Amino acid sequence: MSTIRYTKEHEWVMVDGDVATVGISPYAQEQLGDVVFVELPEVGKKVEKGKELAVVESVKAASEVYAPISGEVTEVNGTLTDAPATVNEDALGKGWFAKLKLANKTDLDGLMDEAAYKKYVDGLH
Amino acid sequence: MTESGPLKRTPLHDLHVELGAKMVPFAGYDMPVQYPAGILAEHQHTRAAAGLFDVSHMGQFRIGGAGYDGAAASVEKLCPNDFRSLRDGQQRYGFLTNERGGILDDLMVTRDGEYLRMVVNAACKDADLAHLQANGVKVQALPDFSLLALQGPKAASVMARLAPDSARMSFMTGATLEIAGIRCYATRSGYTGEDGFEVSVPNAEAVAFTRRLLQEPEVKPIGLGARDSLRLEAGLCLYGSDITERTTPVEAGLSWAIAGRRRQEGGYPGDAVLKKQWAEGVARKRVGILPEGKAPARAHTEIADEEGREIGEVTSGGFGPSLGKPIAMGYVAAASAGIGTPVNLVVRGKALAGKVAKMPFAPHRYHRN
Numbered sequence: 310m311s312t313i314r315y316t317k318e319h320e321w322v323m324v325d326g327d328v329a330t331v332g333i334s335p336y337a338q339e340q341l342g343d344v345v346f347v348e349l350p351e352v353g354k355k356v357e358k359g360k361e362l363a364v365v366e367s368v369k370a371a372s373e374v375y376a377p378i379s380g381e382v383t384e385v386n387g388t389l390t391d392a393p394a395t396v397n398e399d400a401l402g403k404g405w406f407a408k409l410k411l412a413n414k415t416d417l418d419g420l421m422d423e424a425a426y427k428k429y430v431d432g433l434h
Numbered sequence: 435m436t437e438s439g440p441l442k443r444t445p446l447h448d449l450h451v452e453l454g455a456k457m458v459p460f461a462g463y464d465m466p467v468q469y470p471a472g473i474l475a476e477h478q479h480t481r482a483a484a485g486l487f488d489v490s491h492m493g494q495f496r497i498g499g500a501g502y503d504g505a506a507a508s509v510e511k512l513c514p515n516d517f518r519s520l521r522d523g524q525q526r527y528g529f530l531t532n533e534r535g536g537i538l539d540d541l542m543v544t545r546d547g548e549y550l551r552m553v554v555n556a557a558c559k560d561a562d563l564a565h566l567q568a569n570g571v572k573v574q575a576l577p578d579f580s581l582l583a584l585q586g587p588k589a590a591s592v593m594a595r596l597a598p599d600s601a602r603m604s605f606m607t608g609a610t611l612e613i614a615g616i617r618c619y620a621t622r623s624g625y626t627g628e629d630g631f632e633v634s635v636p637n638a639e640a641v642a643f644t645r646r647l648l649q650e651p652e653v654k655p656i657g658l659g660a661r662d663s664l665r666l667e668a669g670l671c672l673y674g675s676d677i678t679e680r681t682t683p684v685e686a687g688l689s690w691a692i693a694g695r696r697r698q699e700g701g702y703p704g705d706a707v708l709k710k711q712w713a714e715g716v717a718r719k720r721v722g723i724l725p726e727g728k729a730p731a732r733a734h735t736e737i738a739d740e741e742g743r744e745i746g747e748v749t750s751g752g753f754g755p756s757l758g759k760p761i762a763m764g765y766v767a768a769a770s771a772g773i774g775t776p777v778n779l780v781v782r783g784k785a786l787a788g789k790v791a792k793m794p795f796a797p798h799r800y801h802r803n
Contacts, residue, residue, distance in 0.1 A: 342468060342472055342473055342659070343472050343473055343474040343475075345474075345728075345730065345753040345760075346728050346729055346730060346753070346760070348729060348782070364782065366729070366730055366753070367473075368473040368474060368477075368659060368663055368752060368753050368755070369467075369473065369659055369662075369752070370732070371730070371732060390728070
C-alpha cells in the first residue's frame, strides 16, 4: 500500500515497500509556472533528507528540489529531460523526479499527509 | 534603486487582478508577471498574434525649451545621442551617461512638434527627472498618462481597425491618434522585436482603452515575465542588468545609437572616455551566447574560456520560447567576443559548453517603410 507525504518545501514522496518516489506538488508547479528544464541526480547517488536532490527551472528562475527522505537514487524520470512540461501537466503522476531506496522509515515522521498539506497550502494564501 | 514603502499601482491594477494576473513587486510597483495563460503561452501569443502590456510604471516626460532645437540641445548635454536632427514625429533610442561614460538609463525620445517626449525606465525615473532638472532641462513628468504596448505581427491590423491613421506610421515614428475615440500619443516601437505600438493614454481612459483592445480577437494581456523573454530573444538590453552605470555604450555594443556628429563634437558626460574606447578598443564586449545543452545560464553565471579561465559574466539568461532552448547575453573579454567562439558557462559548479552567438536570437520584424 502506498501513502503520499508532503514537505513544507512542496515536495511529495510516495512510499511503496522501500521504494520512495519523489516529485513536486501541484501547488509547487503552479507557483513555478512553465517548467523548461529539470536537472536530475545520477542513479546511485546517496542523498540526505533536506539536501538538494534536483533542480527545476521555470522560464523565470531556478529552484532546488530537496530530498524528502534520505536514500540512494535508484531511478530517475528521463521523460523530464525531453519533456520538462510533464511536471506542469501531471505533477503527482508522470511528472515524478526520482525513486529513492528508503533508508530509514522514520524519515517519514513529521511529513504532512494529504489533509495536513492541503491545510498548510491554504494557509499560504 | 528599489523603493521601500507600499507598492505603487498603475491605473490598470484592478483590471490585472480581475484578469487573474499573478502580481509581483517590480521597480516599486505591484505589476502583473503573468496571467493565467502563463509565460510561455503569452510569449508565443505575442510572436503569433498581438500581446497587450501595461508599462505604465515607466516614466513619461515632456521636455520644452526655446523651440524644439532648444529642448533637444538641453538633452544632448546629458546624452551622447543625436536628438537635434529629429524630424517631427521621428523617434530615436538613446541613453543618459555619467562622467565615466557609464549608462545612467536608456530611453526613447520622440519629437512632438516643439516638444521632445521621453520614455525612461521605471526604476530610474525619479533619478532621471532630478538629473534632468538639475542640469537645466525644462522637463515635466506626465504622471497622468498610462502607457500600453501592443506588440506582435497582428498589432498593426488591430490598430488600423481602431485608428485608421496608424497604418501610415512606420517603425520609430510617433503621432497623436484617436484610438477607439480616445485621444492618445502613439509610437510605432516596442521591446519585443515585433512590429507594434506604445500608446500614451490619459489615466482616466486607460481602463476603457485596455478593455476595448482586449475585445479584439487577436489581443491577449501579457505580463512582465514574457516581456523579459521576448526582449531577450530580440537581443534588447535590460537596464540594471545588461547595461548599468558601470558599462559604457561602446562596451554594450550600442555605438550605433551615437551619430557621427556627436562622436566628433562630444559635449556629453563621459565623451572623453567613449572617444578613447572608439580609438583604442574596449576590454570587454556585450555578446549573445547560446548554451549547447538545455540548462539555462542565468544572470551572474560565470563565463570561462575553454581552458577554464574566467572571461566574463552572463547579464541576462533564460529560456527562449521561440527557439525552444536556452539563450543568454553577457560580457566577455574582447578577444573572446567573436561569433562562434566556444565558451564554458559555469552553472551550479559545472562547466556547460556554449558559443558566442549573433543577436537577435529571434529575427526583428519591425515595420520599416
